[in-house]
Amino acid sequence: MDADDSSGSPRRIKSIQTASALLEAIQYLETPTFTDLCNEVEISKGTVHTYLETLENEGFIAKSGSEYQLGVRLVTMGESVRNQTDIYRAGQDEVEKLAEKTGEWVHLTVECQGQEVTLYESSGDRAIAMDYHLRMRESPQYLYHTAAGKAMLACFDRDRVRDLVNRQGFVQRTEKTITDLETLFAELDQIQTQGYAVNDEEEVRGMRSVGTAITGPDATVCGAISVTAPTSRLSGDYFESEIPELVMEAANIIEVNLETAGVEKPR
Amino acid sequence: MDADDSSGSPRRIKSIQTASALLEAIQYLETPTFTDLCNEVEISKGTVHTYLETLENEGFIAKSGSEYQLGVRLVTMGESVRNQTDIYRAGQDEVEKLAEKTGEWVHLTVECQGQEVTLYESSGDRAIAMDYHLRMRESPQYLYHTAAGKAMLACFDRDRVRDLVNRQGFVQRTEKTITDLETLFAELDQIQTQGYAVNDEEEVRGMRSVGTAITGPDATVCGAISVTAPTSRLSGDYFESEIPELVMEAANIIEVNLETAGVEKPR
DNA sequence: ACGCGAGTTTGGTATATACAAACCTATATG
């Protein structure tokens, strides 16, 4: 549905776009059947069939019985991506340490095509809401929904932020979700001055998080790290200064790790 | 190089095969440049360019500077696959428990297109050789190279095994690697009777493992679980009976979990 | 036995693909 034809003509391979749409549909529909997929995309049965056969053959999808699902090859590829991403290697240990220290969920995320993708996560012993976090790993999040995401947005050029938001629109998840550009910009300014972002039940009711951006040696944003916990446990001074302190410290160490290791920015 | 044209005509989308080859090349070459890729595949520069543009646009790859690498979208997709695979959900806890009990590496793997893919792994506190295991997660292994793989092979029809081996050939990794069909078949028979497989430095010198297959409710193989440790620590009675016992127990529990949960076999 | 829906195969044609060659744009070289 998204015409990317910016009038000119950056040539594209249509079959890849179609395949991509099918993969996305399969991921989205969980375990669709052949007809489910035919209904989802506007392509003839025969063609869909050929695509699915090909994708299965290449290991991108797998058919179990009459249901399709993404193939195991993607696990391998995903793992590859992680291991090649510097921020993952540089940050893994810190994430685990922070999770242990706080006892809560800690996420290491990066921005990808205007959304937030979780590269690594670790749960402390008090961490809750497994299901939510499971789902979060599976699907990218809007940057303005999360603390880590907002921390990254704050580092972007405001024009770029405007651009993103225009393309994505504001999806309201709770009554506290940011739903207009002014509020967002005001908050981004604040984040920039205080050095960290908070998410106060803006994505899930009863959940708060504190996040901060991780910048590479060339001052570009590489990703972000965040701590998430139920509002009951994350409040007062702990929420307003202790946790931010810990999060920023961790981010700082990761930045140093990045600096010393061979460096490349993701994206 | 793999002609899948069984003369007949299962129609395929050629562009997807090409894209797949490019992705594989990118994964294999780590962070290739444009020209690297042109050399790797036999396609004209212009065409490669169009493919890469499309793949980047769809999030399958990312260009950082002049280097290409697999895109972050694949992380998300891979995570999706894991979470949808019953054996992952059913086995995760047991893998962790086993890792804690033994203090060594524990792997949960499945078969995919005749190779072994790691779905989940956990390292006990004595586990070593991180680099090796990192690499293992990234690239599928030959089934006859590992304990878990052989355990799965033992459950297959022998004709299917012959088929696989004919297609893959025997790649010798150490002087103990199995390199002929008779030896393999003999060992598979033994595995079937004793209920578990061992890998005695057949893949990496100084490394042993013990693995066993996990079968679903419909008696098909879903995957396998294995413990890996240095030969020095894995020997004598511990190697020959204690560990096998633990591994089989874990597999058994996972099978029960599979039985009780909603069930689907991967692949 | 029959009909029906889900899934697969086939023919023909519009078109997307892939080559080649021209074209840029930086970086090395005389």
Add this chain to the structure above:
DNA sequence: CATATAGGTTTGTATATACCAAACTCGCGT
């Protein structure tokens, strides 16, 4: 400073190929 060279991008075009439609097969419920 001019020129050469390599890395990368764009364009025209013949042809392979992807796509639709319609025919077909298979399995299931009645």
